[in-house]
Amino acid sequence: MLVKPGWLGTHLLAVLALAVCLVAGYWQFVRAQEPSREVVDNPVERLSQAQPLDEALEPGAYMSERKGNRAVRATGVYAPGEQRLAPALSPEGEKGYYVVAPLVTGQDTAIAVSRGWLPQDTADSAQNVAPPPEGEVTVTGWLLPPDKAEDGYVPMDVPEGHVARIAPSLLVNQWPYRLYEGYVVLGEQRPQDPALGGSAAELRQIPPPDPPKGTVWDWRNVSYAAQWVVFGSAVVVFWGSLVRRALRENGSAEGGGSEGDDGGRAPSADGGGDGDQVSVART
Incomplete structure (x- = not known):
């Protein structure tokens, strides 16, 4: 069946x-x-694989987390007097600041560049930090999405010359430019940035961290x-x-069906069936 x-x-x-x-x-x-879609999980690309910034991202366009850690190259001029300090932790957990400056790549268009990191006790304000080089420069670095409120550490206050985090939504209120959605972590620069070095008073280059390798459930x-x-x-x-x-x-x-077949059998020839019925009736 x-x-x-x-x-x-x-x-x-x-x-x-x-x-x-x-x-x-x-x-x-x-x-x-x-990993969550809100976490950059791409490996950090080599700077030798850098592509022009305009090919990776358009000014004002939304930047997804999937584009994070991509190596890009941009040419422009640093805007004078627009440098900002953004609170950030070093890989060792020490408090300090990222030094951020707008690199003007076109007419009224700029990309935020994180030039390097300074310890908290060596930078009182953006004016005390060495300015970026003058003239046209070519920056090669890693494109990152805007920092979130929970990234780094939250400062008690945001004095003048500082910004709470590297996010175009905040920087657009301080810079008179149309900004790219993400920002670039400086890896190489031509001509070289004289502020970069190894001493405590000089900027420290900190590349993006590798994405988490453990399982994120x-x-x-x-x-x-x-x-x-x-x-x-x-x-x-x-x-x-x-x-x-x-x-x-x-x-x-x-x-x-089987029981029906047995009950329908014909009586025997000797009439035993009728005799039985009569006996039952008499009884």
């Missing part, structure tokens, strides 16, 4: 539904192990994967209940 055409369609439908549940559950499980996707497993189990239980009920009904039908 279970191999008839109608049942073969039911079996195929159950297999397909189970396969969909397993594939969807596995896909959600894999997604649960991926997204428990929402884990719950989705568990739901698909439950759906797959329900498919198996439902299919099993259909098969068991069909077998039970089929067995009952066969049993009822």
Whole structure:
């Protein structure tokens, strides 16, 4: 009975539904192990692979996290007197500042460039930090999305010449330029920046950190994967209940047919059947 055409369609439908549940559950499980979309998870590109900034990002256009750590190259002129300090932690956890300046790449268009990092006790204001070089420069570095409020550390106040974080949404209020959505972490510059060096009073180059290599679990996707497993189990239980009920009904039908055949047998030739009925009546 279970191999008839109608049942073969039911079996195929159950297999397909189970396969969909397993594939969807596995896909959600894999997604649960991926970093959040709000985290830059691309490897830091080599500066030798740098591409022109305009090919990687357009001024004012939205920048996704997937474009982070991309090596880019931009040519322009640093705007004088527009340098800002943004609070930031060093890789060792020491408090300090990123020195940010606008590199004017076109008419009323600029990209924020993080020139380097200074310890907190060596920079009182942006005016005390060595200015960027004059004239046309070519900057090669890594493109990063705007810093979020939770990045680095939150300062108690933001004095003049400072900015809370490197974000064009904040810098646009201080610079008279149309800004790119992201900013560039300086890697190389021609001509070289004289402020870069190894002493405490000079800027320290800090490239972007590598993306996290550990597994970052997204428990929402884990719950989705568990739901698909439950759906797959329900498919198996439902299919099993259909098969068991069909077998039970089929067995009952066969049993009822056999009893009907026995009760319909013709009486024996010697009339024993009639004699029995008469005896029962008399009794």
